[in-house]
Structure formats: structure tokens, C-alpha cells
Amino acid sequence: MVAPPSRDNLLLQALPAAERELLRADLTSVVIQRSTLLADVGEPLRHVVFPAGGAVSLVTATADGGSVEAVLIGNDGVAGSWCAVGIEGAPWRTIVQAGGPAYQMTSEAFRRAMDEMPTLARLVARYNVAAHLLTSQSAACNRFHELPARAARWLLMVSDRTGTSELTLTHDFLSQMLGAYRPSVTVALRGLDAAGLVEMRRSRLQIVDRASLEALACECYNVGRQQTRDLLRLNGLAE
Secondary structure (H helix, E strand, O other): HHHHHHHOOOOHHHOOOOHHHHHHHEEEEEEOOOEEEEEEOOOOOOOOEEOOEEEEEEEEOOOOOOEEEEEEOOOOOOOOOHHHHHHOOOOOOOEEOEEEEEEEEEHHHHHHHHOOHHHHHHHHHHHHHHHHHHHHHHHHHHHHHOOOHHHHHHHHHHHHOOOOOOOEEOOOHHHHOOOOHHHHHHHHHHHEEEEOOOEEOOOOOOOOOOOHHHOOOOOOOOOHHHHHHHOOOOOOOOO
């Protein structure tokens, strides 16, 4: 067990004091490590994760080895909520996309908490709707918008959900998340770097001009951010 995260999960933070106190015995503070596979498709997920500074991606893979991110889960949500409705095998490849602090609890404890805590159940249900909307927005974005704008949107979303402007990622990993060819992703990132929007250092990327990055991102970024705020009514998400 590690020290409690200095940042917090907004969904847990929104719980009334009585429910959060009841959860305390089942929650463990952890540090999730980048690229850790929490569960592959069809595998049981041992722990449900509430990121507080890291992020988890739900990834859809194809038979020929291609992949694309379906859902990005950060400090606004929970990874593994399907456990609450009796789904044993993970519907997606569930992988840590950005390392950082988090809370976790066993799948059994989460199912019990969802049955016993009405506010938690309501917040998780609303989060699932918000995640579905973001997935729909991502599908439209991948179909209609150019790669630099899509990359800007994704970097902003990760920054919002991890609470940091310094991201650890490789070009190969970003190409998987965006469903794009790696050489095209490299060209897009170099363009952002040359324009002074980000600064790239090996496997690290620092957002240095957020306002310009937001201006470059397609409208899908602001649409998704507003939808999440409206549905969850959580303070602190990309304020």
C-alpha cells in the first residue's frame, strides 16, 4: 500500500461523506504503471480502478493486430464498472495508458458497494453514459477530422484526466490510441513541436501552449468536455 494520492478521483470525491466512509475499508491507494495490462478481452478483472492521476484505456483490437482506443478513463471515472452487472470477462483490452496514483478495490467489493450505495450507483451510471458519448464523439472525430487536430484533442483529454501537462507516451502507443499509422503520428507530433505547442523529449511530451493546442483541436474536444461536465456535474475537470 502506498500513501494516498495527492490528487483525487472526482467521482469518489463527489460521494457524500457517509458513502465514502463506507468505501474506505475496501479502497487501496496504488500507483498504476504505464502499459500494464489489467485485463485482456474475455479475462476477469481482479480490481476495479479509480484513477486519481493516471489513466486507463479500453482498447478495441482487430484480428490482424490493429487497435484503437474506445474509452479513455481518468480522474473523472472508473475502469471496470461492467463488473457491477455480472460481466465476468473484460469487454475490452484494459491497459494503463498513463501511470500515476489511483484507488482500487476488488471486483466483489465493487459489486457489493454498487448494491448498497445509491449515490455511487447513480454516479457510475451517469459516468457510463458520458463514456458512451465520448466514444461516439471519437468515432465521428476519427472519421471526419485531420490527424493533427485529433492528436491535439487526445493530448488535451489525457492532460485533463491526469491533472498534468507532462505526458509519458511513445509514437507507437499514440498511433494505437488514435487508430493511425505510426509515421503519420510522428509527422503530426513533430508539427506540434515545431509550432511551439508541445515539447517532445524521447518518450515524454510537455504541453507548453495549451491555448493554442485547444485552438488546433477540433470541436470534438469542447463538445466532449461539456458533455462530461453536464452529465457528471463534477467540479475540477479541465476547469
